[in-house]
Amino acid sequence: MLVKIYGSAIHGVAAQTITIEVNVDTGGVGYHLVGLPDNAIKESSYRISAALKNVGYKIPGKKITINMAPADLRKEGAAYDLSIAIGILAASDQILAENIHDYVIMGELSLDGSLQPIKGVLPIAIQAREEGFKGIILPMQNTREAAIVDSLEVYGIENIKEVIDFFNEGKPIERVVLDTRKEFQEKMNDFPFDFSEVKGQETAKRAMEIAAAGGHNIILIGPPGSGKTMLAKRIPGILPPLTLKEALETTKIHSVAGKMGAETSLMTVRPFRSPHHTISDVALVGGGSYPQPGEISLAHNGVLFLDEMPEFKRTVLEVMRQPLEDREVTISRARFTVNYPASFMLVASMNPSPSGFFPDDPGNTSSVYEMQRYMSKLSGPLLDRIDIHIEVQKVEFEQLTEKRKGEKSVEIRERVLKARSIQNDRYKNLAISYNAQMGPKEIEAFCSLDEVSFNLIKQAMEKLNLSARAYDRILKVARTAADLEGSVPILSQHISEAIQYRSLDRGFWNV
Template sequence: MFSTVLSACITGIDSNLVCVEADVSNGMPMFEMVGYLSGEVKEAKERVRAAIRNSGISMPPKRITVNLSPADLRKAGSLFDLPIAAALLAALDIIDKENLKETLIVGELSLNGEIRPVKGVLPMAMAVDSYQCRRFVLPKANAKEAAVINGIEVIGVETLKEFIQFMKNQIQIDKEAINIEEIFFNYTNEFKIDFSEVNGQILAKRAIEIASAGLHNILLIGPPGSGKTMLAKRIPTILPPISIPESLEITKICSISGNLNQEFPLISNRPFRNPHHTITKTALIGGSAAIKPGEVSLSHRGVLFLDELPEFNRAVLESIRQPLEDRAVNISRATASYRFPSDFMLVAAMNPCACGYYPDLNKCHCSENQVQRYLNRISGPLLDRIDLCVELGQMKYEEMLPRNENESSKVIQERVIKAHKIQERRYQKSDIFFNSDLTGTQIAKYCKLSKEIQKYIETVFDKMDISARVYHRILKVARTIADLEGAENIEKIHISEAICFKTLDKKYWKR
C-alpha cells in the first residue's frame, strides 16, 4: 500500500516542494524514514505514531517506510509531522487518497494529536499555485497568515482527529478568508514617542528628515546626553507608510524567523531593529546551522539602529559592508547558497571618543592618540557607505526647556510622505522604492546636473578627495533634498547641503 502527499520546506527565504511518500507492507514491524533528514524530522515518527494512537486509530504491525523527496534537499523542522501522518493514513486506506490530490499539507503534531503552528507559512502559501495545488491544509494558528495570499483555499485544522474527519468528508471546515486591504489600511500604530519631545538639535532633525525621506544611512556623533538615541528611536514615527508589496516582503522574513504575530498576519509598519553591541556576526548577518535571517534582513525596508557603534566587534561591523552595498545577504554553505533581502536604513550613533566629550578640551580626558584609536574602530569603507553624518552638540540649559514651537512627528512625516510620493511617481515603472536604491546608471538618469553644478562638484571633488562611491551617495541625498523642497531638478543649494552632511566625518577621521 502506497500513497503520496505534497508538502513544502523553507530554503533561505523561498519554499521548495517536498513529496512525502509512505509505503506500508508486510514484514517485520518497523518504521523507517529516509530522504536527507535533520534530527527533528527523524523524531517525527515518534510524534506521528503517538498522535495517531491518541486520535483513536491503532497502528497495524506492518513494515512502514516514509521517503521525503527530493533526496538531495535537506529537510529540517517539525512541519512534516502532519503530511507524514496523512501519507501514512492514506496508505492504510483510513483516508481517501483522492482527497489528498492538489493539496499542500504542513503542520507539527503533539503527542495527543494537537496540530501546532509552524514557521515559514507565507512563503509556502505564495508558492501553492506553482505547485499546482488548489488547497493548503495547515495548523489553525497559521491560517490567517496563509489567507493573506488570494486565490487558494486555506483550511486550518486544530487536531489530527479533525483533519482525518475532514479528509473523510465527515465534517466541513470553512475556508479561511481575510480582507488584506482592510487589515493593512485600517491598522494604525499609535506611537508613544514624538519628535516634539526633542528640544534643540535642529541640524540633526534636518538630517534625519532627509534620511527618512530617501531611506539613507545616517551617523549621529555627539557627547553623552546630547539626544542621539532619543532622536534615533523617533525615526519610525516619521517614516513613510509601507506599501503592500513592501509589507509582503517584510512579512515573509518575519514568517521564516518566527517573529510574526498571528493576530496581525501582515506587517503594517516598517521594522525598527536595535541590537546590542555584543551581537555576534551570525546574529547580525544571518546563518547558523538552520540558516536563519539576521538583524540586517529583519530590518528590511526599515531601520537598523546601531547604538554605540565603536563598541561593536570590528568583524561584525565590517560584515555589514556588503549588505549595505548589495541590499542583500549571500550565505554560502557546502550544499547550497542562500540569499536574504537586506534593504535597510542604517542609523548609527556614537560618542566622538572613549570619554565622550572630544573635542571639548575642558571635559575630554583622552589624548589625541586615544581619540584616533577609538575613531579608527570605524573603517573608511564603512564610513563611505554612510550617506549623512551629523554632529550633535552639548545641550545648554535654555535649549532643554519645553518649547511649543517644536515640530511634531506628524508634521515632519507629512513632508517625508510628500517627498516619497514624488519618488513613487518617478520610479513607478521600476523596482525602485527610494532614492537610496538608485544604482550607477539610474543615478545618471534621475540625478541630472547642470554644467554649473558639475563644475562646482568637480572643485569639491578635487579639494576634498571624494571617492566615486561618496560622489554617488551625495547625488542620491541631493535628489532627496530636492524632492523635499518640491524641486524637479537638483540645484546647487541641494548639492551643497548634501556635501555638508556627507563630508562632516572628515572633521574626526583625518584620512
C-alpha cells in the same frame, strides 16, 4: 497500500512542495524514513506514536516506508509531523484518503495530539496556490498568516483529531478568511513613536528628514543622553508607507525566521531592527548550518539601527559592506546557495569619543591615542556607504522643559512623500527608485551644478579637508535637499547643507 501526501520545504524565502510517500506493507515490521530528513524529522515517529494513541489511533505493526521527495533536498524541522501521521493513517486504511491530495498539510505534533505553530507559512501558502492545491491545513496559530493568500482555502486546527474527522467523516473545519487590503489599510499608519515628542534637536530632525526622503544611510554622533536612540526609533514614522508588494516581501522573511505572532497576518509598517552590539556576524547577515535570515534581512524595506556602532566587532561591521551595496545577501554552502533580500536603511549612532564628549569639549578626557583607536573601529569603506554624518548636541534645560510640542511625524512624512514622488518620476525608466541609489552616471545626469555651487563644493573640499569619497555623497544629499524644496536645479544652499553632514570626513576628527 501506498499514499501520497503533500508538505512543503523552505529554501531561502521561497517554498518547494515536498511529496511524502507512505507505503504500509504487511510483509514485515519496521519504520523506515528516507529522503534526507534531519534529526527532528527522524524523531517524529515518537511524537506521532504518542499523539495517535492519545486520540484513539495507532501506528500499525507493519513495515512502514516513508520517502520524502525530492530525495536530494535536505528537509528539516518538526513541521512534517502532521503530514507523516495522516499519511500513515491513510496508507493503513484507518482513514479515507480520497481527496487528501488536494491539500498541503503541515504542523508539529505534541504528544497529546495538539498542534504547535510552524515557520515559513506565507511562502508555503503562496507556493500551494501557484501549484493549484485546493487548500492548506495548518496549526490554528498560523492561519492568519496563510490567509493573506487569496484563492486558497485555509483551515486551522488545534488537534490532529480534527483532521482525521475531516477526511474520515467529512466533518467540516472552519475556514479562515481575511480581508488583506482592509487590514493593510487600517494598520499602515500605526506607529508607537512620534517626532513631536523629541525636545530640541532641530538640526538632527532636519538631517533625519533628508535621510528618509532620499533613502540615505545616516550616523548620529553625540554624547550619551542627547537623544540619538530617540530620534532613530522615530524614523519609520516618516518613511513612505509600505506598498502591498513590499509588505508581502517583508512578511515572507519574518515568516521564514519564525518572527510572526499568532495575531499577526501581514506586516503593515516598515520593520525597525536594533541588534545588540554583541551580535555575531552570522546573526547579523544570516547563515548557520541551515541558513536563516539575519538582522539585515529582517530589516528589509525598513530600518537597521546600530546603537553605539564602534562597540560592534569590526568583523561584524565589515560583513555589511557588500549587502549595503548589493541590497541582498548570498549564503553559499557546499550543496546549495541561498539569497535573502537586504534592502534596508542604515541608521547608526556613536559617542564622539570613548569618554562620551566631543574632541574639543573641555570635559573630554580621552587621549589622542584613545581617540584614534576608537575611530579606527569604523573603516573608511564602511563610512563611505553612510551619506550623512550629523552631530547631535546635548539638549539644553530650556529646550527640555519647553511645553510647546514639536512638529509631528505626519507633517514631516508629507514632505518626504512629495520628495519621493519627484524621485519616482525622475527614475521611472531606470533601475533605481531614490537618490541614495544613484551611481556615477545618474549623478552626472541629475546633479549638475551652477558656478556658485561648484566653487562652494571645491572650496569645502580644500578648506575642510574633506575626502574625495565625500564628493558623490554631498551631491546625492544636496539632490535630496533640493527635492524637498521642489527645486529642479541644485542650489548653493543645498550644497552648503550637504557639506555640513560630512562630520567624520573633516580634519576635526582625524586626531
